[in-house]
Amino acid sequence: MNLKTMKRSTKSNLITFGIVIAFYIIVQLLSAADLLSNSFSGQLVPICAYVILAISLNLTVGILGELSLGHAGFMSVGAFSGTLVWVSISSTTPKPLALLLAFVVGGLVAGAFGFLVGVPVLRLSGDYLAIVTLAFGEIVKNVMNACYLGVDANGLHFSLKDASSLNMEDGKLLINGAQGITGITKASTFTIGIVLVIITLLVILNLVNSRAGRAITSIRDNEIAARSVGVPITKYKLMAFVTSAVFAGIAGVLYSLNYSSLVAKKFDYNTSILILVFVVLGGIGNLRGSVIAAAVLTVLPEMLRSMNDYRMLIYAIVLIVVMIFNQSPQMITLRNKLTARFRNKNGAEKAKQKKGVA
Amino acid sequence: MKKVLSSVLAASMVLSLAACGSTATTSESSSASTEATSSTAATGESAGSGSYTGTPIKIGGIGPITGAAAVYGNAVKNAEELAIKEINAANGSDVFEWQFEDDENDAEKSVNAYNTLKDWGMQILAGPVTTTPSVAVAAETVNDNLFMLTPSASSLSVILNDGNDESTARGNVFQICFTDPNQGVASADYIADNGLPTKIGVIYDSSDAYSSGIYEKFKAEAEVKGLEIVAAEAFTADNKADLSTQLAKCQEAGAELVFLPIYYQEASQILIAADKIGYEPEFFGCDGMDGILAIEGFDTSLAEGLMLLTPFAADAQDEKTQAFVAAYEAAYGETPNQFAADAYDVIYSIYQAILAGGINGDMDASEISDALKTQFTSMTFDGLTGTGMTWDATGAISKNPKAVVIKDGAYAAM
Numbered sequence: 001m002n003l004k005t006m007k008r009s010t011k012s013n014l015i016t017f018g019i020v021i022a023f024y025i026i027v028q029l030l031s032a033a034d035l036l037s038n039s040f041s042g043q044l045v046p047i048c049a050y051v052i053l054a055i056s057l058n059l060t061v062g063i064l065g066e067l068s069l070g071h072a073g074f075m076s077v078g079a080f081s082g083t084l085v086w087v088s089i090s091s092t093t094p095k096p097l098a099l100l101l102a103f104v105v106g107g108l109v110a111g112a113f114g115f116l117v118g119v120p121v122l123r124l125s126g127d128y129l130a131i132v133t134l135a136f137g138e139i140v141k142n143v144m145n146a147c148y149l150g151v152d153a154n155g156l157h158f159s160l161k162d163a164s165s166l167n168m169e170d171g172k173l174l175i176n177g178a179q180g181i182t183g184i185t186k187a188s189t190f191t192i193g194i195v196l197v198i199i200t201l202l203v204i205l206n207l208v209n210s211r212a213g214r215a216i217t218s219i220r221d222n223e224i225a226a227r228s229v230g231v232p233i234t235k236y237k238l239m240a241f242v243t244s245a246v247f248a249g250i251a252g253v254l255y256s257l258n259y260s261s262l263v264a265k266k267f268d269y270n271t272s273i274l275i276l277v278f279v280v281l282g283g284i285g286n287l288r289g290s291v292i293a294a295a296v297l298t299v300l301p302e303m304l305r306s307m308n309d310y311r312m313l314i315y316a317i318v319l320i321v322v323m324i325f326n327q328s329p330q331m332i333t334l335r336n337k338l339t340a341r342f343r344n345k346n347g348a349e350k351a352k353q354k355k356g357v358a
Numbered sequence: 359m360k361k362v363l364s365s366v367l368a369a370s371m372v373l374s375l376a377a378c379g380s381t382a383t384t385s386e387s388s389s390a391s392t393e394a395t396s397s398t399a400a401t402g403e404s405a406g407s408g409s410y411t412g413t414p415i416k417i418g419g420i421g422p423i424t425g426a427a428a429v430y431g432n433a434v435k436n437a438e439e440l441a442i443k444e445i446n447a448a449n450g451s452d453v454f455e456w457q458f459e460d461d462e463n464d465a466e467k468s469v470n471a472y473n474t475l476k477d478w479g480m481q482i483l484a485g486p487v488t489t490t491p492s493v494a495v496a497a498e499t500v501n502d503n504l505f506m507l508t509p510s511a512s513s514l515s516v517i518l519n520d521g522n523d524e525s526t527a528r529g530n531v532f533q534i535c536f537t538d539p540n541q542g543v544a545s546a547d548y549i550a551d552n553g554l555p556t557k558i559g560v561i562y563d564s565s566d567a568y569s570s571g572i573y574e575k576f577k578a579e580a581e582v583k584g585l586e587i588v589a590a591e592a593f594t595a596d597n598k599a600d601l602s603t604q605l606a607k608c609q610e611a612g613a614e615l616v617f618l619p620i621y622y623q624e625a626s627q628i629l630i631a632a633d634k635i636g637y638e639p640e641f642f643g644c645d646g647m648d649g650i651l652a653i654e655g656f657d658t659s660l661a662e663g664l665m666l667l668t669p670f671a672a673d674a675q676d677e678k679t680q681a682f683v684a685a686y687e688a689a690y691g692e693t694p695n696q697f698a699a700d701a702y703d704v705i706y707s708i709y710q711a712i713l714a715g716g717i718n719g720d721m722d723a724s725e726i727s728d729a730l731k732t733q734f735t736s737m738t739f740d741g742l743t744g745t746g747m748t749w750d751a752t753g754a755i756s757k758n759p760k761a762v763v764i765k766d767g768a769y770a771a772m
Binding site for chain 1: 424459460464465466469470471472473474476477489490493494496497498513515519520526564565566567570571573574577578590592594595596
């Protein structure tokens, strides 16, 4: 395929995939050469999970233009359902199949909740989605905190009160309220994480660049105009939002299978905001930016560990500086000035080449 | 859209800054701790000076020193630092090198902290402080066969791979605190065996692993002992501004004794609420209740008659406790709580095992772990939180709980 005739969006997408694959290859090389610190290799799976979360949230916030403050809630339902599947079948089913099932179930359950939340709310225009997703995240956290689930010879037992009211006969406790699921066999690896990141990018980039994607962006840019030309608003809003929820669920499964325990408290408002910060900092609507921002901002706090108490301060300052650098109009003109010469040179060379050819 | 987004982000930033602000002051105190060495080896084991001559052993600590649980993490951090300084000074040469990492009471951060400590070269882990991070980190230590002794993570799932099955012990993870079931059972036994009222109301934090863990076992044991739980009221971490409803329900149900397996901050609110509505049952708490007399602005006369089962009371009269409390107060300017005492015992018990097992810093983490496992399952340790402590092969501790009652604004043995 000729690079020059390639569509601009295709080129940009290829760069994004290139970054992800290059990152994977570099990490693999470093780990083969034994140059990776324990600290960094321990963060590889969380990085992948956060990257997926950031990409999927960007679909809602950046492409669809609706604010979601409960992304961690979808992550939570996905994580719990996927982990339950993994815990119950991993000993009897071949590992790859069990893992695949866990991811599929996690994604589907999160998608189903996304549908339930989306159907009433996405019919409205305005900031209602923000309010409802915020509530959804808190509800999920509190319900999962009080959720007791066990299995014995008589089948499943469920209670919202305490473990002893399950009335089990020597069965196995699956979810133990605030203590969550414990004793998970770790299954997530960096390779699985990268594969999931690539699948997420494939699906979401394709969606964005498709006919449906253009309809979704038209809703973001002007809902009334989109309606007037016959775009079914609710359908496309739901499509984007449910896709976003599905991938949040998958990321949740990836995240939870990286640790031996899973508690609902982790998926609180702060986690939702953290993902939103990745999206805003990477650039709203800019999927490649989300990938980079999520990876960098996950590693950054760990790199700042040696600063002790100052690390929170420095983290905040870094956020503000990046925000100014990316968004402020003065900085954008300054950046353009600085890169202008470089671009002119390139332009001049290209012009020369063209002349030569002629 | 952008406006809403930016205001939400701004609001959450302000919130997180406020959270930082409140904890920053507590962690500052650790920097002014260099004089701690002056009060050496008055406490702890009577290990003679110069008894350890090998390469210093690297001990890592993990706990929340920022965030909502920072009180516990800082107590553990300070006490570990104090104990290490005392041991190093008493020995003449360094026995331990020590580093402490923050985990913000979050499993992910805790595993990151653990990996950072591994990069540093940690050979023994003295932590983490809280239950959820400990469960995640414990699974990691099993893979590395690195010895882990937690001061205060009391859930069974810390030491067992499957929290309900004793045969799934991790083997390399030990606890210095009572396990949750142990506390629940001991409380029920104590109430039943000492002729306390048998109509019991319970108020617990259902969103907290520690509190709900104790409640579960208390309930089971209460049935065996013939105690009647007339009301079991729960609250959650997000919903604890006012606990008078829960208390009123206990009163309505006619509870003569209210069991509070919760931390002292919430317990103090309950005592104040009880005073307001003129409800005067007996109150009974667990080790999380220690510290209730130290709350600023709390009328300690309300805690009069409060019974608690705790391994440590800061105003106990024995020499060891008094020396520890004096040294801790001199170094950090506050009274140590039960977490600090547990952490202090962690370091001294490791020290005792190292001397007895002939362990030194040239061995790798896995060899040290095997040697420490042998020592811990066979030795007896006398510390601040109990005498004659022993460990079984699962890593659970066996020591006698002490019941104390608050009398005239101070703890008194019962």
